[in-house]
Amino acid sequence: MLENRKNWKNILITLLLLSLLGISFLNVMSLGLAQSNNYDLKLTKGTTIFSVETYDEDAWFNTVSNSLNPSHWFGGDANITGAQSKITIKGWSYTEWGTFNVISSIVLPQEQLLILYALADYGYNNTEINEYYPNTYWLWNSLQAIWPFTSNNFDEKPNTTEQNIILKDPEDYRKILDDYNKLVAQIKNDSAVPLPIKNQISNITADDLLWKLALNTFAAAEPVGNYLLTVTDALETENITASSCSLIFNRTGLNNYTVEFAYGDRGTLTSVIVKDQIDNTIYYITSINSEWIFYMILAIAVAASIGIIVVLTLRSRKIKRA
């Protein structure tokens, strides 16, 4: 009787262990399958300060352009060594957008948005564009306060508050680009659209799109390296390569040069380096994050509090003993 009970107990324990193992195995399998095409957002709220560390003006004018300077790319006083800019990530939401919203937020430059709204009178409003191109995109829409590069102290209030889009699936960049170029072709062939409007819109290449995005606080999801690689592969970029957590743009101005945008663990921009063809640094922006100072102060405060408590406890014990 006792032996029977023991056997039943053993069988039950074995079954329980097997089912637990099975559940955990299935979990691991599902995670593995999901991770093959799954990206997570590692963004955190907080402020990053960007600082112009190096700017070799002569090398820039001999290599990049003699009519453009870094402020044409990065805005404000980006052409002054020591100038700083600041970006505060305020928060984000996970949402699904249609083609119109994605094109107006990601592809079109700010100054061309008015053209998109003008097209509404000719059969290309929000609803109609979404009907022509019914793709939808899951994305993180983060809101960030931006202080442009300045060589003075920052103003208290930010200059602008902009949204920054991070697509859940990096392969969607290809779909967006294709849809946009198809839309441009459709508008160009539409006799109802006036010529002045047609002339103001044009196709965009994958390289141009990624360059525009990189200059406008492009961010990646985690794992960052994979994400960047997938973006460049999906877009089939010609002169852009993804290397570990960086996007490297091979560009030609007066001479060949490279622009490297590096992204941190959280997928946000950490540095920009412009190098000439013999690998000399022409321009370098670096970023500072004050989180470590916060943790240092917190650690000191906690240690001091513990020290005071220990001293007081020991003292009161001594007094009690005496």
Next chain:
Amino acid sequence: MRNNNEYGIGLKPIFDTVIFEIKKQRKKFYFFLGVAILIVFLVGYLLQLFPGYLLPDTQAGYFSGGLTFIEFLTLFSACLFFSGIICSEFDKKTGFIVFPKINKYKLILGKYLGNLILVVFIMAIYYFLLGLLGFFYYGGPINIRIFYSFGFAVLYVIALSSFVTLFSSFMKSVNVTIISTLLILLIGFTIADQIVTLIFADSFEPLYSIVYLGGLITSVLQNPFPDPRYAEVTMGPPGMGGGFTFGQWITPSIEMGIILLLVYIVVFFVLAAVLFKRRQL
């Protein structure tokens, strides 16, 4: 030399009372300190873990949000710490002690200072933690206006404590003092302010109200300082119950706020001293 010693002897009982009071109020202090840390953690950190809850544009805006509950905290701590300063002596009949070792004014002063140190310390911890979190989210430097806000908070606590001390000087028990001051400060002033604003609108500012003056703690963080300081809000579209307009005084001016808080402090303390003198310990 003799004078110095006499001063020392004169101050020592006060100092001893301060230390004694701090030790006596230890549990209350730990409780309020815990509450203060919890509020900062909840409002300043936990809420920010939700991506949809947007971080304000500026550090001052963040501090302003984090200080939402400071007025409640100061109000409750003032009522609970200072309510027993005078009336507890009458309640426990300490005046009947045959060999008094300390002058009664020195005793009250020591008790008051002991409690004030504790309350200001709780607030300082609150501001320190909030400032630290502000640094975490926005980087340095810390906005100077948080120090102004702390200054106002200290002034506000002194004004509240003087108000509670005044009540303590003529009330019979500690509990009655706590309840009556809390009722007046939490409900009485708020209702009176609303009635006055409804009747007089922008022609009469409720400067009599200590609670209204306490609004300076958060409004001093705003840049620019609110101007006009009286605002009218219309609720809903006109007709069918909508289109209702109500006015509100946002904040007193900085100068007027400081002057009135100081006046209240002096008046309440003088009245408390007079009542205390007339009442036999």
